[in-house]
Amino acid sequence: MKLAPGDVVGYQASAFTVEGVLDYQLADRGLRLARLVAPGQSRYLELGGSESADRLLLLAEIQALDITTPPPATLYHGGESFLCKLSGAAQVAITGSDPGRRPGPCSLWRYRAAGDRWLQIELWPDALRMLEGATVHRSMIEVRPATP
Numbered sequence: 001m002k003l004a005p006g007d008v009v010g011y012q013a014s015a016f017t018v019e020g021v022l023d024y025q026l027a028d029r030g031l032r033l034a035r036l037v038a039p040g041q042s043r044y045l046e047l048g049g050s051e052s053a054d055r056l057l058l059l060a061e062i063q064a065l066d067i068t069t070p071p072p073a074t075l076y077h078g079g080e081s082f083l084c085k086l087s088g089a090a091q092v093a094i095t096g097s098d099p100g101r102r103p104g105p106c107s108l109w110r111y112r113a114a115g116d117r118w119l120q121i122e123l124w125p126d127a128l129r130m131l132e133g134a135t136v137h138r139s140m141i142e143v144r145p146a147t148p
Contacts, residue, residue: 001047001048001056001143002047003018003021003034003045003047003143004018004021004095004096004145004146005018005019005020005021005095005096005097005146006018006146006147007143007144007145007146008143008144008146009034009036009045009141009142009143009144010141010142010143010144011036011043011058011136011140011141011142012140014038014041015038016036016037016038016041016042016043017036017037017038018034018035018036018096018146019035019036019037019042019096019097019098020034020035020094020095020096020097020098021033021034021035021047021094021095021096022034022035022044022092022093022094022098022101023092023093023094023095024090024091024092024106024108025090025091025092025093026086026088026089026090026108027088027089028088029086030048031046031048031090031108032046032047032048033045033046033047033059034047035096035097035098041060042060042061043058043059043060043133044058044059044060044061044131044133045057045058045059045141046058046059053138054137054138055116055135055136055137055138056135056136056137056138056141057118057133057134057135058133058134058135058136058141059118059120059131059132059133060131060132060133061129061130061131062130062131062132063130064128064129064130065077065121065130067121069107069121069123069128070087070107070109071084071109071121072084075111075119077113077119077132078132080113080114080115080117081113081114082111082112082113082117082119083111083112083113084109084110084111085110085111085112086108086109086110087107087108087109087110088107088108089105089106089107089108090105090106090107090108091104091105092104092105092106100127100129101124101129102124104124104125105125106122106123106124106125107122107123108120108121108122108123109121115134116134116135117132117133117134118131118132118133118134118135119131119132120132
């Protein structure tokens with residue numbers, strides 16, 4: 001799935017506008033998240049992966065957990081145990097905008113829990129940010145490009 005700033009993403013009766021795309025380049029892989037904004041809410045949709053994948057990861061920013069960095073291999077949050085599935089130093093490029101984040105280095109940890117729930121922890125030079133969410137079926141997402 002390719003998204004660019006200005007595209008519109010429909011999800012659960014809300015029309016989210018793509019405000020920015022974050023490209024995280026780790027040593028062995030890349031991750032792409034699109035920042036989606038609607039009145040009073042924002043989400044992050046993971047881009048990439050297989051076009052035939054049935055599910056897409058949708059995250060929302062949460063209040064930072066009371067943990068130290070680097071975080072442990074297992075975290076307990078919201079009644080679930082999350083296991084670390086990915087970690088490393090990343091170089092981040094941003095297309096468009098994402099308030100509070102700037103292009104440059106960040107340390108990233110991504111955790112998974114039962115029910116395909118995910119937690120992402122990002123340590124930036126000036127802040128600790130956390131995202132939490134789950135995968136949703138691709139049919140729940142509707143993309144309308146800004147330009148035909």
